[in-house]
Amino acid sequence: MLTDAACRNASCPDDKARARFADAGGLYLEVAASGSKRWFVKYRFGGKEKRLALGNYPLVSLKEAREGRDKARKARGEGEDPVQARRVAKVVSKAAGAQTFEAVARECFETKKGGWSPKYAARWIERLEKDLFPHIGALPMGNITAPLLLDALRRVEKRGAIETAHTLRQTAGQVFRYGVQTGRCERDPAPDLHGALQPVKVKHMAAVLEPTSAGELMRAIDSYAGQPVTRAALLLSALLFQRPGNIRAMEWAEVDLERALWTIPAAKMKRTLHGKENGRPHLVPLAPQAVAVLKELQPLTGHGRYVFPSLLTGENCxxxxxxxxxxxxxxxxxGEMTPHGFRAMARTLIIERLPGVSPDVIEAQLAHGKSGPLGMAYDRAEFMEQRRQMMALWADYLDQLKAGAKVIDFRAA
Incomplete structure (x- = not known):
């Protein structure tokens, strides 16, 4: 029988590759020429001699090795092969690990991220890693009830991140639905929490929405004494009412002054990854006033890539x-006006003050997508004439407001 001292002092003779030091009941310590020591238990099953590895010494002590030997003998006595029993136990353990919320969420992420934009995918997994994995990540999917999920979301809510808590409820719902689909749980508890969280207080971007105030804004922009490139960005924000990010990232290669057209590539638009890769570009007709602004700007920035280059480096937008x-x-x-507010200003004043402009044409020019099979029809070329007319009307209307002219109210009485 071995002792702890004998195990510590056991060594392999120089003339051998390994040496075995027997304990009892088939247990022995195998010492390699390299000095490593491993426990094995030898047994017979099905008429064949087999051995079961029990781990390395001293990580596995003599006492623990004997306990492993006894478990193997018990399994054999019950008609099980100890080696096969261990393999089954590993599979079961691995399967149990794959049932946790974190494991299923990461599997769901790997499955779906190919259809998401990199930015959305990064936000999706980061939110879970920060706010849900620490609290419910280690729990089996089937054990997570609506109250448990709500408790995790309440932690987010308590720090004032109400909108994030609502987003996480939806994200958790995606994970649970994937878990149902792959057999890791039977139902999604997220819908049970509808109405349980504090409501999100929607705060719209501040914008100038009255004609008189819009005229004051246009006069202020006209008299802007800062950088001429910045003044041009303000003017085109009003004239074109595109998303601020698209205005900033406008490139000269996208602008055709002869055709009075700005073509924004699909990859730059606020769309799904599929839409960015396969969608049509967004077309922005340029009213004469917008063309004039760009022509004045061309000598200043036309030698570079961006219409509005960074004032610091010139290399970025x-x-x-x-x-x-x-x-x-x-x-x-x-609280009065934001870069995004130019879109709200244009939409509100065009639909309320300019006659004969279809709301569909306004929405198309705003690049507001529509669900359903006709959604992409908004960006088709047959709307271009209506868009051109609208953009010209809008630019003329802004000029009238800037001049302080009395503007007819076209709204129904």
């Missing part, structure tokens, strides 16, 4: 804060 800072310089804080 303009910072997202440049237009916002310019508005503040003109006296418009975030």
């Amino acid at each position: 303009m910072s997202e804060n440049t237009v916002r800072a310019a508005l503040r310089r003109l006296g418009y804080g975030n």
Whole structure:
């Protein structure tokens, strides 16, 4: 029988590759020429001699090795092959690990991320890693009830991140639905929490929505004494009412001044990954006033890639804060007007003040997608004439407001 001292002092003779030191009941310590020591138990099953590895010494002590030997003898006595029993136990353990919320969520992520934009995919998994995995990640999917999920979401809610809590409920729902589909749980508890979280207070981007105020804004922009490139960005934000990110990232290669057309590649649009890769470009007709702004700007930035290059490096596009800072310089804080507010201003004033403009054409020019099989029809070429007419009307209307002219109210009495 072995002792702890004998195990510590056991060594392999120089003339052998390994040496065995027997204990009892088939247990022995095998010492290799390299000095490593491993426990094995030898047994017979089905008329054949087999051996079961029990781990390395001293990580597995003599006492623990004897316990492993006894478990193997018990399994053999019950008609099981100890080696096969261990393999089954490993499979069961692995399968149990794959049932946890974190394991299923990561599997779901790997399955779906190919259809998501990199930015959305990164946000999706980061939210889970930060707010749900620490609290329910280790729990089996089938054990997570609506109250358990709500408790995790309440932690997010308590720090004031109400919208994030709602988003996480939806994200958790995606994971549970995937778990149902793959047999890891029987139902999704997320719908049970509908109405359980504090409501999200929707805060719309501040915008100028009245004709008189819009005229004051256009006069302020006209008199802007800062960088001429920034002034041009303010003007085109009003004239074209595209998303601020698209305005900033406008490239000269996308602009055709002769055809008075700005073509925004699909990859730059706010769309799904499939839409970015396979969708049509977004077409923005340029009113004469917009063409004039770009022609004035061409000598300043036309030698580079971007219409609005960074004022610091010139290699990247303009910072997202440049237009916002310019508005503040003109006296418009975030509570009065924002870069995104030019879109709301255009949509509101066009639909309320300009006659004969279809809401569908406005939505198309705003690049607001529509669900259903006809959604992409908004960006088809047959809308171009209506768009051109609308953009010209809008530019002329802004000029009238800037001049302080009395504007007819076309709204129904």
